[in-house]
Amino acid sequence: MTLKDDKELRELIRKTALLNATQHNGKAQAGALIGKIIGERQELKTKAKELSALVGEIVSEVNSISAEEQKRIVENEWPQALKKEKAEEEKHLPPLPNADKYPQVVTRFSPNPDCVLHLGSARAIILSHEYARMYRGKFLLRFEDTDPKVKRPVLEFYDSIRRDLSWIGCKPDEEYIQSDRIPLYYEYAERLLKDSNAYVCTCIPDEFRKKALSQKPCNCRNLPPTEQLERWNRMLNGGYKEGEAVVRVKTDLKHPNPAVRDWPALRIINPKKYPHPRLGSKYRVWPLYNFSTGLDDHLMGITHIIRGKEHLTNQVRQEYMYRHLCWKYPEAIHYGRLQITGAFLSKSKIVQGVREGTYRGWDDPRLATFVALRRRGITPEAIRKMIIDVGSKPQDVTLSWENLYAYNRKNLDPTSDRYFFVSEPAELKVQQVSKAFHAKLPLHPEKPARGYREYTITPKSSDNTATFWISKKDIDAAETGATVRLMELFNVKIESIKADSAEASFASESYEDARKTKARLIHWIPKGEAFPCQVVMPDATVTEGFAESACKKLKPDSVIQFERFGFVRVDENDAKLTAYYAHK
């Protein structure tokens, strides 16, 4: 039977075409239809050409019908089909490669303790931790502190990293410090030397580089193991000085990437001149990154390495060593660089800025360090969610703060109490207040159970006036003669405006009046109920003003919303309230 005679198929095409046409201004498109039809009836794949002709025929029939008529037919014959369905799904991480080949997934985060943690490290941390959790595996912390000279570790950062990790919700299951494992690295160095898989190179670096570039071995490479071990001992006992000898792991000298050829594994650092912050002058031979990391990843049973793509060639280098030792290289995921608009995410810039005093400290609001984000009231959940959404792709990403704020707002909005903060206070004097008013302001607009702040406004008996603090911004926006509502209190009519103050008269009490006239709603603080407050903004400038007196009882670290101003985190609260601005 040819397709042309297949009644059922013709009907399917007609239905699909009509549906398609009603969705696209009365004109169905043959290409899209063929896709849909084949999607539903895979067996037609081989007859695509024939099908294409048939679809073309039916489509021109359908397209010649008017749009109204098409719609009528569809509504009559397939009323169900017009309904749109929306599938909602929670985003999770894609599966890890070959996770089922290992008895347990083990991931690691391995920082050099030479700086505090920042958003740039968040990807390695959160993805490694999240994957470990997803597969009920283990997440290890490993301090890579084997360079006492160029990237010297600093004692305070071991602890700050532990704290930051636990704040972000990624507590490690185990912790290792590489500087405690030096004898282990020595053992493997000897083994590689003994097996002629490594050699002690005493060439001056430039000379070696020339040889390597021309794919030739240097004179040290082929010396016998006994000689290598003798040289090794000389490295250890001081027979060579810093820079005079280095252990190299043998690779392929013909490897297309010169950077891979016979890479250095251990070198000498003058222990007197460059003592290690933890161990002092105990060692003079220190492993280099590829050696210690490569060994540890295997020895600690790491199954999945998640790190930046700058490490791609390091994997190639390390794989040579793995072959020498007959080990299998773990799965490795290399993600792209992460930036956030306007912030420096490089350790060197952060360290330099703090040291030079450009920033006030590691938690300066201009920085994207964890401590700075924490101080501003950015929640760990928001950061985690954002990083998980970004995932582990090899593309570079530039995040915008707005994005982070949106995640954070979702966390903060339901839990933050509301208060009034008057920035750059200006005086508002209201006349003709004939009686005392009682204002009851909810702490949260959607959750009355959270309670209220209450203020009684009693006019001065001599002239029936009441005086408030309001923001200069609201004074600037006010117009003489206009009505303004003091939120949850009463409406006033603006009589006169000066630079730093305004006068008004009582207009009415009901909220309905304000709605009818579309009066602006502004926040206020009764004179006498003002509590000095400063808000440190994200650019480190300070906005001075008054918080309402109910804020006196706020505890440091709580995050609140100053209405019509933004979310802030209470930083200090004694004679004066100091808050850090998070975002609108």
Added chain:
RNA sequence: GCUCCGGUAGUAUAGUCCGGUCAAGUAUAACGGCCUCUCGAGCCGUGGACCCGGGUCCGAAUCCCGGCCGGAGCACCA
């Protein structure tokens, strides 16, 4: 220069491996409206993208080739 990697709306992401129900989904931002005693939240709606050029194919975001753009590595750093 050499060696690698990557390019989907302003931003981020889904889809790419294995071509078809993708005239491209989602979030956020923008815009408009509704709701709300906050400029917050919520709800509804609108606009917005497959880097470019060829090729294969009935059919390409997806496969192939070329180009362009971006990034990383090329340390006795991690």
